[in-house]
Amino acid sequence: MAQSAPSQHTLAPTIDSRAVLAWYDRHARDLPWRVAPADRARGARPDPYRVWLSEIMLQQTTIAAVRKYFAAFTTLWPTVRDLAAAPLDDVLVQWAGLGYYARARNLHACARAVVERFDGVFPTSAAQLRDLPGIGDYTSAAIAAICHDEQVAVVDGNVDRVLARFRALEKAVREEKPLIRAAVQAAVPARAGDFAQAMMDLGATICAPRRANCLLCPLEPDCLGARSGHPLAYPVPPAKAEKPRRHGHAFIIRHPEGKVFVRQRGPKGLLAKMTEIPGSPWQEDEAEPAFPFAADWRAVGAVTHTFTHFHLALSVWMARGDHPLDEGWWADETRLDNEALPSLFRKVLAAAGIS
DNA sequence: CAGCCGTGGGC
DNA sequence: TGCCCAAGGCT
Numbered sequence: 001m002a003q004s005a006p007s008q009h010t011l012a013p014t015i016d017s018r019a020v021l022a023w024y025d026r027h028a029r030d031l032p033w034r035v036a037p038a039d040r041a042r043g044a045r046p047d048p049y050r051v052w053l054s055e056i057m058l059q060q061t062t063i064a065a066v067r068k069y070f071a072a073f074t075t076l077w078p079t080v081r082d083l084a085a086a087p088l089d090d091v092l093v094q095w096a097g098l099g100y101y102a103r104a105r106n107l108h109a110c111a112r113a114v115v116e117r118f119d120g121v122f123p124t125s126a127a128q129l130r131d132l133p134g135i136g137d138y139t140s141a142a143i144a145a146i147c148h149d150e151q152v153a154v155v156d157g158n159v160d161r162v163l164a165r166f167r168a169l170e171k172a173v174r175e176e177k178p179l180i181r182a183a184v185q186a187a188v189p190a191r192a193g194d195f196a197q198a199m200m201d202l203g204a205t206i207c208a209p210r211r212a213n214c215l216l217c218p219l220e221p222d223c224l225g226a227r228s229g230h231p232l233a234y235p236v237p238p239a240k241a242e243k244p245r246r247h248g249h250a251f252i253i254r255h256p257e258g259k260v261f262v263r264q265r266g267p268k269g270l271l272a273k274m275t276e277i278p279g280s281p282w283q284e285d286e287a288e289p290a291f292p293f294a295a296d297w298r299a300v301g302a303v304t305h306t307f308t309h310f311h312l313a314l315s316v317w318m319a320r321g322d323h324p325l326d327e328g329w330w331a332d333e334t335r336l337d338n339e340a341l342p343s344l345f346r347k348v349l350a351a352a353g354i355s
Numbered sequence: 356c357a358g359c360c361g362t363g364g365g366c
Numbered sequence: 367t368g369c370c371c372a373a374g375g376c377t
Contacts, residue, residue: 058373065363065372099361102376136375156373200373209371210366240370241358270360306368308360343362 012167013222015187017195023218024198027205031063032070037194048122048147049080055139056107060100069098081120084111092274092340101274101342106134124148146193153185154196158203164235165207165225173235207231245311248282249289250348252300252318255330260354262339263328270307275340277348278325282312295319301351305344312344316351 025037033054035046053073057066072094077083083091088108095104110133114122122129126144129135135143137155144150160173163180173180189195206213212231214220225231253261265276280290291297296319303314324330331339333354336346349355 055373060360060372060374061362062364062372097362099363100374102360103374106375134375138374142373154373157371158373197373204373237370272360306362308362309358 012183013224015166015183015219016222017187017189019218019221020198020202021189021191021194024194024201027201028194028197029201029205032067032074034197037191040191040194046147048124048143050074051143051146052080052110052122052135052139053107055142056103056110056134057098059103059139061098065098069094079120080111080114080122083108084115084120088273089340093338096274096340097343097346099343101271103134105273109133110135122147124150126150126152142196145188145196149190149192151188151190151192153181153188154192154199155181155184156200156203158200158207159184161209161235162199162203162207162219165212165231166219166223168224168228168234170236172238174238241309243306243310244284245313246282246284247286247313248280248315249287250277250279250303250314250316250345251289251292251297252277252316252349252352252354253292253323253325254318254320254352254354255322256320258333259330260333260349261324261328262331262341262345263325271342271344273340274342275331275345276342277345278328279314282314289315289317291317291319292325293323295321295323300353303344303347303351305347314344314348316348318352 028037030036033046033050035044054066054070057069076094077086088105091104091108092101095101113132114120124144124147126140129143130137130140141152141154145152145154160180163169163183164173164176167183169176184199202217206217210232214223214226214231217223220226223231225234255261261278262275263278265271265274267273278292280287297317299315300318301316303316305312336349346355
C-alpha cells in the first residue's frame with residue numbers, strides 16, 4: 001500500500017454533493033411548487049400533487065411559461081381529486097397554449113388513476129410513480145426525491161449537460177446515459193430532494209446551454225470541462241434533422257352575431273382533441289384553396305408556425321355568414337379563452353383581426 | 356427506438 | 367430572420 005492513488009487528473013471526478021447542497025442553500029430559487037431548503041430542514045415537505053403538476057408542466061417547457069398555467073390549475077383544481085373530477089375538455093382548455101398536449105391528456109388520466117388506484121394519494125416510491133400515465137424515468141425520480149427524499153438519481157436535460165461537462169464526455173449524451181445515471185446515483189445524499197433540485201438549478205442558471213459561469217459553480221474544482229478551457233464544447237451536439245415546410249389554408253367562418261366556427265381535431269396525432277379553425281390538409285406542395293362552401297371568401301392574411309418537426313405556412317381566408325359545417329360549433333369571439341385553441345389557431349384568428 | 360409531439364424567448 | 371433551446375414520455 002505504499003503507492004499513493006493515481007493523480008486526480010487522470011481519474012473521473014466524482015460529484016461533491018456537499019458543495020452542491022451548500023450552493024443550493026444559498027441560491028435556491030423561490031418557486032410556487034417548491035419548499036425552501038430551510039423549511040425542508042425543519043421537516044416541511046411539498047405537496048406531491050403540486051410537485052407532480054409542476055413536473056409535468058415543466059417537461060420541455062420553461063419556468064416562465066409554466067408559472068401562470070400552474071397558478072390557474074391549482075386555483076381551479078386544488079387537489080388531485082378536483083382535477084380527476086373535471087372533464088377532460090376543461091383540462092384541455094386550461095392547457096391550451098402550453099403545448100405538447102399529450103401531457104394534458106396523460107395528466108388527466110393520471111389524476112383519475114391516482115384516485116381510483118390509490119384513493120387520491122400519490123404513491124411515494126419512484127417505481128410506483130413510474131407506472132402512472134405521463135410519468136417516466138425522470139418525473140418518477142423527481143417526485144420521489146423531492147417529496148420523500150428517496151435516494152434516486154434525478155437526471156433531466158440539465159443534469160445531462162452538467163455531467164457531460166463535468167466529465168468532458170466525448171460521445172453524445174444519448175450514448176452516455178448509463179454513465180451519467182451511475183455518476184449521479186453515486187452522489188445522491190440523504191437530502192435527495194434538495195440535491196436533485198440543486199443539480200437542475202445548477203444546469204439552468206450556472207452551467208447553461210450557451211453559457212458556463214464556472215467561477216460561480218460549486219463543481220468547478222473537479223470539473224474536466226472547466227479544466228479543458230472550453231466547457232461549452234460539451235455536450236457534443238446530436239445531428240440535427242431537416243425540418244420540412246408544409247402549406248395549407250384556414251377557413252374562418254364568421255357568424256353575424258360575433259361568433260366563429262370551430263371544431264374538434266381527431267383523437268390522435270398533432271394537437272389531438274384540441275379545438276381548431278377548419279382548414280385544408282397540410283401538404284408539402286402549395287395548393288389552391290378548396291373552400292367548404294360557396295361564399296365570398298376573402299384572403300385576410302397569412303400565418304407561419306413552427307412545430308417540433310416541421311414548419312407550417314397557412315393562408316387565412318374569411319367568409320361572413322351563418323353557414324356551419326357538419327361537425328363543430330360556434331365560438332363567441334369574446335369568449336375564446338373558453339376554447340381549447342392551440343397557439344397556431346390563435347395566430348390564425350389574430351391574422352383576421354379576431355382575438 | 357428513432358420519430359413524434361408545441362410553444363415562446365434568446366441570440 | 368432563423369435557429370436553438372427548455373425540469374420528457376410514448377410508441
